[in-house]
Amino acid sequence: MTPHPAPLRVGVLGCADIALRRMLPAFAASPAAALVAVASRDPAKAAATAARHGCRPVHGYEALLDDDTIDAVYVPLPAALHARWVEAALTAGKHVLAEKPLTTHAPTTARLLALARSRRRVLMENVMFVHHRRHTTVRTLVAEGAIGELRAFRAAFCVPRRPATDIRLRPELGGGALWDTGVYPLRAALHHLGTGLRTTGAVLTRPDEHAVDTAGAALLHTPDGVPVHLDFGLDHVYLNAYEIVGSHGRIHVDRAFTPPPDHTPAIRLDTPDGTRTVPVPPDDQVANSVAAFVAAVRDDIPPDPVVLEQATLLDAIRTATTTP
Template sequence: MTGPLRVGVLGCAGIALRRMLPAFAACPGIEIAAVASRDPAKARQVAERFGCRPVHGYGALLERDDIEAVYVPLPAALHARWTEAALNTGRHVLAEKPLTTDRHRTAELLALAGARGLVLMENVMFVHHHRHRAVRELIADGAIGELRAFQAVFTIPPLPDGDIRYDPGLGGGALADVGVYPLRAALHFLGPGLDVVGARLDRGAGRRVETSGAALLSTPGAVTAQITFGMEHAYRSSYELWGSEGGITVDRAFTPPADHAPVIGLHRGGRTEEIRLAPHDQVAATVAAFAAAVRAGALPDTHTTLRQAELLDETHRSASRGAPVTTG
């Protein structure tokens, strides 16, 4: 591929306007070619802001011949349909998480992308932040001895009542929206051998989806992972790894701003060492990784994406078997 990657955007969701479109615009390897909306006025407004063409309707964008890749920030329940449509027209795809709301559809789309030689990447941005690579290096170097346990939490304050994440028809719910972060972190550090031991999902008063939950997972070697998540809570974003000789703690783990100077807490021998790193823009890093994968013709790590989808499904099924989702 020569020249910048020409990207079309399917929808004007908040994350697209706040984070992804500015990151695309700032990336030298990407050109925003067009943005589509069901509302022509909104498409014009966003296109004018980012210097691209407005398109009325998602299908119309896929009919254009100047689009090489597509970004899908639509509600979760629409990801599968429009990701498949984009792949079938020969476009690389960066889709918001979760890639789909069904593990079988996730597997189908990953297989379709592989068969067509296209990059299909789920937009889990925190894994591209250099802090987590530094944590992995500490573990590999034996800084905390033999790994024994992992804990992660991601909770956010209540959303406006009309937010799509409270709508089951659009793929809403705390598990898919915020639970994916600590779950993916567990996969990132403990690997795909994780299995769900048990889970619980709870529904807030008047809500049609689960608003909080927790799960216990384990590796074949009995390293446990406890994850907690919710979307009607005080904000918390952290994880901890504990080993035979010490521990590692990370705060503001999943959605740090670009100018945040990250700190890793290393606890051993009764002392705590703060390892300070330079700020890192994980949104820009994600966008650059997508463009680089397309340029290199290198397919991303589909095994982790698929295992994540399977674990989300296992968590939901475990919670349903253990006790029905309750109403508060």
Template sequence: MTPPVRIGVLGCADIARRRMLPAMAALPQTVPAAVASRDPEKARATAGPFGARPVSGYGELLARDDIDAVYVPLPAALHEHWTEAALRAGKHVLAEKPLTLDPAATRRLLALARARGLVLMENVMFVHHPQHARVRELVASGAIGELRAFDAEFSIPSLPEQDIRLRPELGGGALWDVGVYPVRAALHLLDEDPRVAGAALVRAPGDEVATGGAALLRTGSGVLARLAFGMRHAYRNTYALCGSEGRITVDRAFTPPADHRPVIRLERGGAHEEFVLEPADQAVATLRAFAHAVRTGHHIDTDGPLRQALLLDAVRRQAV
């Protein structure tokens, strides 16, 4: 029997405590082996419920020989440094999105991972949820005719003023935090990588980072993608694919709870049909894919992080 991948966690971020550590513990292919923090008490409190070892300091965790892989849920501006450190320590890496804030850095880290025979995966969990594969099947079957447009939005209510996602030095801002979802959805669901036709980022009074934005994309075949995202907005988490003969809509598209039963709505010719799917835990699905890649060397999404980084950067550069 193949042994589980022993994962060390750098930091005690909310996403690690709430989603990823429980998923690591639930999945037979992975085990939460250690949690590192600069605060020893915080490391103990986070590691304890999952049977993981508390470690004082990120460097100490990377030096351990009982760790196969590292999960990096640190603020976005720290991903590049600690991902590189983990790779140079011989560890496979699952890093939170965005992998870096710069396409050149993303390209460099992916090359480093390849050169060392290591898996480097970006933790974009929603692409591993089966509801999106079902959507792709419907589009490919001609359920909505020829694809004409794609609309996606991910917006969340205002964050506490001290939240790290509002700090520019830590890579905060709507584009990196919530804009990544509709951007990656466009790459995941369209047959061609789109180009940016226009974009805007807006900053709320008193904020140091952009807290909202939108982008208009276009593929070579003329499919338009309209993306919106924000951090001081009413909650919205949806996308729609519009075709010559119908429309597919998905709500709770990017961050569905593990017990959520996804509903895919199809409108065509005045008729409405709903496809209700079984619940799926996308954190578990992501870790399953990561563990498979680590144990087999077969990583199916090696170009996703760079394509995403290039499109996010194009939105940033075109924004007015």
């Protein structure tokens, strides 16, 4: 009998909300990973978080990176801090799973991806929704011609107003709607339309009371001229969906980016013959993301080039922006 490989020993840099709510429980529950330690600059916060998840507290990020009992690190820090700590982790010989966006500057993203390749370390951006099975079902429907030839792609991820103290409103931490919610519809477009997207124009809204953009939209197109419309924001009614329009049909996916694991998603397919619902079983995209990261480490999978494509497009959207 072939022995099971040892679990991937994981440490966490920081106690961000997404780590506490989603990723730490997923690492702790995974049979393929072992949650070893969580680090914080606040010893009390590290101790409380570690006690809740059955791992060891570490005071300071450097101390965790110096720990030889840790194989990989998860980085849920604010976006502007990713580059520094991802580079430090790779240099320390750790595999890295980092929250999106990997960095806020495409050349920096390119440099980190090159560093990961040169050190034979896995560097993965934690875009969880792409690991949910329903998006594979959508791809299959499109490939089988369910909606005919592609005519348009639309996606939106918008959330209600943030408190004034929210870190997503702090420019020094990489705040702003584009970096926070804009990544989701952009990645959905790349996931379903492939590479080669080009930016036509964009609008970012920055109210006087904020130092970052709180709303935005971008218009892109595929090499074949299919238009791509993306909306994102931090001061909206809640929107979380994408739509693929074809020559004789339309696919609509609601709750596209953040479904809970017990949610039974449905794909709406509209054609001239009527509307039907394509059911998809519940799926845990957070657990799937952990499993994909562990598999990448075990199989020595190089970084996904879509990460750099996404970073380049985010830069292009900023460059093309008109600010009201």
